[in-house]
Amino acid sequence: MALIGSLISLVGSLFLFLGALGILRLPDVYNRMQAGTKATTIGSILTIIGIGFAHPQWLPKLIILVLFILFTNPISTHALARAAHFAGIKLTERSIRDNLREDKIEEEIND
Amino acid sequence: MRRVKAFVLSYIILIGLWMIVGGTQPDEMIVGAITAFIISLVFAPRFALLGSIRLSPKALFATIMFIIVFSVELVKGAIDVAGRVISPSLPINPGIVKVRTRLQSDVGRIALANAITMTPGTMTVETNGEFFYIHWIDIKSEDIDAATAAIVTIFERHLEVMFG
Numbered sequence: 001m002a003l004i005g006s007l008i009s010l011v012g013s014l015f016l017f018l019g020a021l022g023i024l025r026l027p028d029v030y031n032r033m034q035a036g037t038k039a040t041t042i043g044s045i046l047t048i049i050g051i052g053f054a055h056p057q058w059l060p061k062l063i064i065l066v067l068f069i070l071f072t073n074p075i076s077t078h079a080l081a082r083a084a085h086f087a088g089i090k091l092t093e094r095s096i097r098d099n100l101r102e103d104k105i106e107e108e109i110n111d
Numbered sequence: 112m113r114r115v116k117a118f119v120l121s122y123i124i125l126i127g128l129w130m131i132v133g134g135t136q137p138d139e140m141i142v143g144a145i146t147a148f149i150i151s152l153v154f155a156p157r158f159a160l161l162g163s164i165r166l167s168p169k170a171l172f173a174t175i176m177f178i179i180v181f182s183v184e185l186v187k188g189a190i191d192v193a194g195r196v197i198s199p200s201l202p203i204n205p206g207i208v209k210v211r212t213r214l215q216s217d218v219g220r221i222a223l224a225n226a227i228t229m230t231p232g233t234m235t236v237e238t239n240g241e242f243f244y245i246h247w248i249d250i251k252s253e254d255i256d257a258a259t260a261a262i263v264t265i266f267e268r269h270l271e272v273m274f275g
Contacts, residue, residue, distance in 0.1 A: 015189060022196040030234070030246045031205050035196060038231035042189040060131040074228035074235075081236045081246060085207075092205065103209070103244075 005053030012046030015039050028092035029084050037077040044069055118155040120164065122147055164218075165273060173272035180265060181226055188231035192248065204249045210259040212241050213267060219274035226266045233262055 022035025045066050052059040085101075129143035164170075195202055214220050224235040227245060237244040245262060252258050 015193065018193045018196055022192070025196055025201060026203065028205075030207075030236075031203060031248060034232065034234055034246070034248050035192060037234075038189065038192060038229070041229055042185055042231070064128065064131060070229065071225075074225040077228050078224065078235050081234055085236050091207070101207070103239075 001056070002054045005050045005055075007050070008053060009047045009050030012043045012048075012050055015043035015046065019043060029089050030081060030091060033077060033081055033084075037073060041069065041073050114156050116164075116166075117158045118151050121155045121158055122151040125150060170273050173269045177226075177266065177269035177273065180269065181230075184230045184265065188233075192231040195248070202249075205247065206250050206253075207236055207244050207246050208250060208253065208258045208262075209255055210243050210245055210263050211255060212243060212259075212263055214241075214270060214274065216274045219270050222270055222274065223263065223266055226270075227262060 016039060019035050019039025022039060023032045026032045026035055048062050048066055048069075052062040125147035126143060129147060130140075133139050133143060212220060212223055214223055220238065224238055224243060227233050227243070228235045232248045234246045235243055236246050243263070245258075247258070247262070250258075251261055
């Protein structure tokens with residue numbers, strides 16, 4: 001059990017590492033946020049579940065931790081992304097389109 | 112009726128949380144029961160989330176299906192994004208697309224937006240009524256209907272049964 005738990009934790013930390021790598025390599029705020037927050041979701045969930053395998057008596061509390069991460073993570077991500085877009089931070093030049101910006105400009109014209 | 116349901120649900124959740132974190136000795140249970148009662152009484156009327164959860168067997172089945180679908184998407188998306196990050200040429204195709212949802216209730220829309228945000232590769236930037244603006248790391252289609260089919264439909268099917 002301890003071995004399985006360690007392996008799951010290892011896979012989780014691998015995802016955390018890739019998230020960090022993504023923050024370094026990806027071009028703009030939004031893409032970095034994708035790597036930074038999503039890799040963290042699955043990375044920390046796997047790490048916590050791995051600990052649960054190694055110490056089964058902690059499992060109920062660890063499941064609560066996972067639930068808290070699942071409930072709070074997307075809300076903070078969304079708030080950050082929305083704030084970034086409203087502050088006028090541009091998407092990278094490699095981006096294909098920005099429907100939100102187009103719609104906002106359209107609204108301003110209509111007003 | 113909605114308020115009673117919200118009260119009962121929040122009481123059960125709080126007491127369950129208390130038992131897991133604090134243990135189940137009798138004297139601790141008494142304190143927990145009183146605290147959970149007061150908190151539920153004060154906050155349950157404002158918990159629209161708990162009041163509009165459906166409790167039919169069909170909704171329960173949809174909830175289980177949603178959790179399975181969501182877990183699969185989470186792992187698939189994480190591996191996909193990880194592959195893009197490792198790849199030397201950084202094959203990303205990012206942008207913000209607009210999608211439309213069929214869900215009517217606020218709670219359903221919140222759950223959908225959060226599910227989309229948690230799935231790696233997609234992130235809800237802004238919502239406006241039935242329209243969601245989603246940052247997508249690899250745009251496969253710029254058309255609103257095709258983007259909806261690719262991102263939203265898979266979650267929407269189950270959330271529709273759960274929340275309406």
